[in-house]
Amino acid sequence: MINYAIQRLILAFFVAVAVSIIAFALLRLSGDLAMVLAGDGATDEEVRQMAERHGLDRPFVVQYFDWLIRMLQGDLGTSLFTHRPTMEMILEAVPVTAKIAFLSLGAALAFAIPLGVIAAAYPNTWIDRAVLALAVAGKAMPTFWMALVLMYWLGVQLRWLPISGSATWQHLVMPVIVLGTSVMPQLMRLTRSGMLDTLESDFIRMAWAKGLPAHVVFFKHALRNAILPVVAMSAISLGFLLGGAVIVEAIFSINGIGLLAYRSILRIDFPVVQAILFFLSFVYIFLTLIADLINAWLDPRIKVK
């Protein structure tokens, strides 16, 4: 277990290094950032000053290491737009996004697991087909469109819910429905296929033979084994929800990390964009590492591979 954990940790470290290089290089692709920063119609002298001020006249590698070292010291740079420390802006935005991500994952699991179990209990019946149809529909729903339709229907027509901001719990209902719908289908399919596999195994036949009631067989024996891939997928879904919140946050004007990233991209605020890209990748790497370790701990066979 320790060996496996160390191996995974080393891999995660190198992935993080590679991601940091890409996140840094990405915005240098634009050619001359100094020219963009100086604005249209700037003189050569102004562009040169801009390059000097942001250290853009130095070699790429020097700029990268400078950025990396400062980042490791907790200095993510200063926003070119608000002139506030990037770190501060990110730390303000993260709790909002994290709250919505956890709520969405919770809501998705609350539907995905029971529905997956029911579908597996009655395979190839109309119940199973209805659940699968729900999964197909959920996966095909464009999040931004669903958000607008809910806004129109629940917010404007029925006036049940407020349509923008994140002040009260009512504000979070629609974003959670939309994001929950985006991750639910996959979790449901995994629960279903895991249950179908497990239900065919010997220890389940044994449980039936002992005369255990159905709910004990399904939830105590089968689900516990079928849930493994769902646990791993939940961690990955959480990473997706943190990074994929852009659209929902932009539509409902929620000041989370997604909206901050979107706004920063639009106003070419590259220190903020870089920091967010790296931050989200880091969270994702961390979550997948946790998922792998949980899986290895629950299922010792994985370590051997």
Next chain:
Amino acid sequence: MTDRISDNTAMPEALPPSPTREMLWRATGHIGFLIGLTIFLTVLIFAIFAPWIAPHDPYAQDLTRALEPPVWADGGSWGHILGTDNLGRDNFSRLVYGARVTMIAGVGATLFSAVLGTAIGVIGGYYGGRIDAAMMFLINVKLAMPGILIALSLVSIFGGSLLVVTLILGFLFWDRFAVVTRTATQQLRNMEFVVAAEVAGASRFRILFIEILPNLTNHIIVVASLEMALAILVEASLSFLGLGIQPPMPSWGLMISEARTLMFTNPHLIMLPGMAIFTLVVGINLMGDGLRDITTPQGRG
């Protein structure tokens, strides 16, 4: 193994059906697949024959006829079946041309990512060892990057032409191809016909392209259909956020974004393109799920 497609034409009736024929037979009995295929082909026909199907020029503005309702609402006319937008452009024509943009971006991105991902997967799976570790590392790095944000940043840098958006989407979806083809190649490389080709002295090129690649086709097609659905959703999302296809080009996502301020008075302006995206993506997913059932009848899941 590799020429199963060519040998089914002259098959005598008495022999058991060829794998291809068996697959076709399963396809005609798979309702989900048939529905999905019909939706996909319909949109494809709209995309290809857009100039002949669309009754109006999708770019022609006529402010005197702005925001006409669709034909079923009060004041609608057959001149503009689905009404007009705030610039007086014909909604139906824009939807038809939007199908073209969607299909170019979706199919183009999928082809691009299929080639990239399959190359990475096959090389890793076939060579193994350090090369495989390097390919796995690439996949891990790709998975760790927040795809939508990267795409948004890249569009803001390179501009939102159809070509740029398609290429960026291509870079977003190669990982699934790589993972699936890598596993399949690992299984194939130890099979007798590949070992036989190696022993017979076939070149690496021949083994990869003649022995292995044809046997990956089914896997690639299944992944391609599912990834195309995703690519179409992401294209629409990027265009909706203003960092995808740029106006005045008709993209379904962009049409929804343009109609956003009008959605409370003219909800059909966001409902129509939204339904178009939803229906197409459902169709492609049904087609992909169906293809998986048809090509691997034993392994449903």
